[in-house]
Amino acid sequence: MKIKMKKExxxxxxxxxxACFALMLVMFMQFKVVRQTDIxxxxxxxxxxxxxxxSEWNQKYEELNAQxxxxxSKISEYQTEQESDEKTAQLLETELEQLNEALGMTNVEGExxxxxxxxxxxxxxxxxxxxxxxxxxxxxxxxxxxxxxxxEAISVNDQRIVAMSDxxxxxxxxxxxxxxxxxxxxxxxxxxxxxxxxxLESAVIGKGGRVDVLKGLGxxxxxxxxxxxxxxxxxxxxxxxxxxx
Amino acid sequence: MNxxxxxxxxxxxxxxLLTYGIAxxxxxxxxxxxxxxxxxxxxxxxxxxLKAKEKYDNLYNDLEEAEKKLEEERANATQxxxxxxxxxxxxxxxxxxxxxxxxxxxxLVITLxxxxxxxxxxxxxxxxxxxxxxxxxxxxxxxxxxxxxQAISVNDQRIVSTSSxxxxxxxxxxxxxxxxxxxxxxxxxxxxRLINVDRQNGYVMILRENYGIVADVEKKExxxxxxxxxVIKFQYAESK
Numbered sequence: 001m002k003i004k005m006k007k008e009x010x011x012x013x014x015x016x017x018x019a020c021f022a023l024m025l026v027m028f029m030q031f032k033v034v035r036q037t038d039i040x041x042x043x044x045x046x047x048x049x050x051x052x053x054x055s056e057w058n059q060k061y062e063e064l065n066a067q068x069x070x071x072x073s074k075i076s077e078y079q080t081e082q083e084s085d086e087k088t089a090q091l092l093e094t095e096l097e098q099l100n101e102a103l104g105m106t107n108v109e110g111e112x113x114x115x116x117x118x119x120x121x122x123x124x125x126x127x128x129x130x131x132x133x134x135x136x137x138x139x140x141x142x143x144x145x146x147x148x149x150x151x152e153a154i155s156v157n158d159q160r161i162v163a164m165s166d167x168x169x170x171x172x173x174x175x176x177x178x179x180x181x182x183x184x185x186x187x188x189x190x191x192x193x194x195x196x197x198x199x200l201e202s203a204v205i206g207k208g209g210r211v212d213v214l215k216g217l218g219x220x221x222x223x224x225x226x227x228x229x230x231x232x233x234x235x236x237x238x239x240x241x242x243x244x245x
Numbered sequence: 246m247n248x249x250x251x252x253x254x255x256x257x258x259x260x261x262l263l264t265y266g267i268a269x270x271x272x273x274x275x276x277x278x279x280x281x282x283x284x285x286x287x288x289x290x291x292x293x294x295l296k297a298k299e300k301y302d303n304l305y306n307d308l309e310e311a312e313k314k315l316e317e318e319r320a321n322a323t324q325x326x327x328x329x330x331x332x333x334x335x336x337x338x339x340x341x342x343x344x345x346x347x348x349x350x351x352x353l354v355i356t357l358x359x360x361x362x363x364x365x366x367x368x369x370x371x372x373x374x375x376x377x378x379x380x381x382x383x384x385x386x387x388x389x390x391x392x393x394x395q396a397i398s399v400n401d402q403r404i405v406s407t408s409s410x411x412x413x414x415x416x417x418x419x420x421x422x423x424x425x426x427x428x429x430x431x432x433x434x435x436x437x438r439l440i441n442v443d444r445q446n447g448y449v450m451i452l453r454e455n456y457g458i459v460a461d462v463e464k465k466e467x468x469x470x471x472x473x474x475x476v477i478k479f480q481y482a483e484s485k
Contacts, residue, residue, distance in 0.1 A: 012252050019259035026266040050290040057297035063476045064304050071311040078318035085329060088322045092332040099339040101484050104406050108482040140383050148409035152482040163344060163406040164397075166390040194482040232482075243395050243434050244341045244348040 104162035104235045108153045112194035112230040113201055115142065115211060118220035119187035131218040134189065136169045136178055141210045142191060143167070149203035151195040153232045157185040160235040181237055192232050197225050305474070341396070344405035344473040348396050350433035351466045353440065355385060355449070358427040358459035374456050377428060379412040381458070382419075385430060385449060386410070388442040394432035396470045400424040403473040420475055427459065431468050440464065 074095070081087035100106050121133025143154055143161055154161040159180040168179045178185050193200050201223055204211040215221045319336070323329035340346040360375035368375060382399060389397055397404040402419040411418045418424065432439055442449050443462045453460040 008248055008252075012248075012255070015252070016255060016259065019256070019263070023259065023263055023266060026263065026270060029270065047287050047290065050287065050294055054290060054294045054297055057294060057301055060475075061297065061301045061304060063478065064301065064308060066478065067476045068304060068308045068311060071308065071315050075311065075315050075318050078315070078322050082318075082322050085326050088326075088329055089332065092319070092323070092329060092336065095336050096332065096339065097484070099336060099343060099345075101479065101482075102343045102345070102406065102477040103339060106484040108479070108484055110479075110481040110483055112481065136387075137380065137384065140387055141380065144383055144409050144411075147407050148411045152407060152479045161406070163342070163404060163408070164390045164394060166387050168387070168391045196481065231485075239342045241338045241341045241348075241395060243350045243352070245350050 100234075103239060104153065104160050105239070107231065107234050108194060109229045109231045110152070110194040111197055112151075112192065112232075113197055114224040114226075114230060115189075115191040115193075115204065116220075116222045116224070117187070117189040117191070117211070117214060119189070120219045123218060125218060134187065134214060134219060136167045138210055138214060139167050139178070139180075139189060139191075142204055145203040145210060146191070146193045146195070146200055149195065149199040151193040151200060153194045155192045155232045156180045157190055158233055159183055159185065160233055162235045162239065164239070165235075181235070192230050194230055194232060201225060343477070344396070344403040345477075347469065347472045348433060349467055349469045350396070351436055351464075352394070352431065352433035352468050353389070353436065353442070354463045354465045354468065355389075355430040355432075355442070356427050356459060356461040356463075357381065357385065357430065357452075360457040361459060362457055375458070377417075377426065377452075377458055379410050379417045381448075381452060382410050382417060382428060382430070385442070385452075385460075388448055389430065389432040389434075389439065392432075392434065392441045393438045394434040396433045398431045398470045400429055401471050403471060405473045405475075405477060407477060420473070422474075431470050433468055433470060436464050 074091070077091055078088070081091060097106070101108070117134055117138075119134045120131050123131045125131060139156060143156065146154055156167065157180065159165070161180075165181050166179075169176055170179055170184075171177060203209065205223070206212060211221050211223065316337075319333050323333040337346070341348050357377045359377055363375060366372075386397055386399065386404060399410065399419045402408075402422055402424065405420075408420050411421075413423075416423050416425075417428070440462070441447075444450065449460050449462060452458040
């Protein structure tokens with residue numbers, strides 16, 4: 001009887017041992033599979049990114065292709081008009097005009113928005129805080145974010161923003177003022193931008209939008225989205241290329 | 246009798262667990278099948294992106310050649326007439342200023358990078374202060390413009406009239422292209438004036454001394470700044 005008991009115990013232990021082993025094996029496999037599934041889940045998230053990237057490349061291709069066709073047609077025009085100085089001069093003038101457009105050296109008009117910021121710096125708020133003045137970083141960020149939203153031309157208090165335009169703070173404290181293109185500007189700051197009205201507006205409002213941030217700080221800010229075309233003046237300085245070879 | 250029952254109960258319990266495990270296993274494997282198929286569409290997409298990029302690159306090379314050809318034709322058509330030659334050279338200068346051609350010259354190279362000495366976890370202040378933000382890049386570029394730069398690039402992205410510097414998640418983009426650390430800002434101009442960006446209490450010095458951000462300023466000769474790789478074309482703005 002005693003021996004039989006032992007035998008039964010051994011059988012039981014072995015059976016349970018095998019079962020446990022099998023179970024562990026399955027679970028181990030399970031963990032491994034689950035871990036792999038997690039990785040594919042992350043890759044899955046990239047699918048939408050890939051779609052965005054694909055459409056971006058296609059759009060860039062279209063833009064480049066238009067540019068390419070433009071250059072090709074200019075080449076053939078120069079070739080056919082080579083004998084006539086008058087016609088060549090016309091071609092050169094057309095090219096210069098296009099170039100001046102890209103440089104910000106032409107007056108432009110079109111759909112867009114006008115942002116008016118009135119600096120309320122120094123005003124005492126009900127909670128005892130003083131409103132901090134609108135600074136150059138605010139203006140730099142607004143201009144930058146408008147370009148990011150596809151703005152084609154921007155001016156700040158009628159100073160056209162070109163490639164090498166700066167927005168700079170001169171002096172310090174109460175005596176400081178802001179210069180754009182080296183010209184002093186004062187509040188109200190009027191920022192005009194030409195481009196898709198909705199894109200432009202959404203770049204500066206909402207969460208993190210600098211115009212709304214400034215409103216939240218106590219400044220007065222309005223965005224004008226009229227049906228009328230906005231006019232932006234050309235850059236009235238000279239663009240030097242003295243140091244560029 | 247008691248023992249036998251014990252064994253069958255334990256075995257039964259084991260079998261239940263085992264079945265449960267297997268059931269989960271089968272289910273996960275089934276799910277895996279579907280992710281594998283979406284993996285396939287993803288691979289297709291990745292393929293399509295690569296192809297689109299290649300197509301773009303090919304066209305870009307063609308465009309570069311066409312632009313060279315255009316310059317030749319232009320020079321050809323204007324070589325015998327000094328008035329025309331003058332127009333031709335103003336196109337060349339205009340292209341340099343607009344960022345539409347590569348330029349070389351003397352200037353400055355500024356390198357920006359996150360604070361390398363202090364780890365974010367041991368920093369008592371806001372660890373964000375140790376990082377280079379897109380606003381810092383905008384500010385430094387603005388400083389260079391103020392100091393008379395005539396051409397600027399940020400990690401070889403040329404700054405043109407419609408350029409923007411953005412932040413997408415934790416990545417900084419210039420002209421819509423992602424750039425990584427360290428950030429190399431090149432500027433061509435009069436060196437004696439450009440070096441003014443490294444002045445006392447200037448933005449560059451504040452970055453370096455208050456936040457320990459790497460902001461190396463170096464004078465350099467014969468800097469090459471590439472041309473803008475995008476297209477400046479207006480849809481909304483019309484010249485008057």
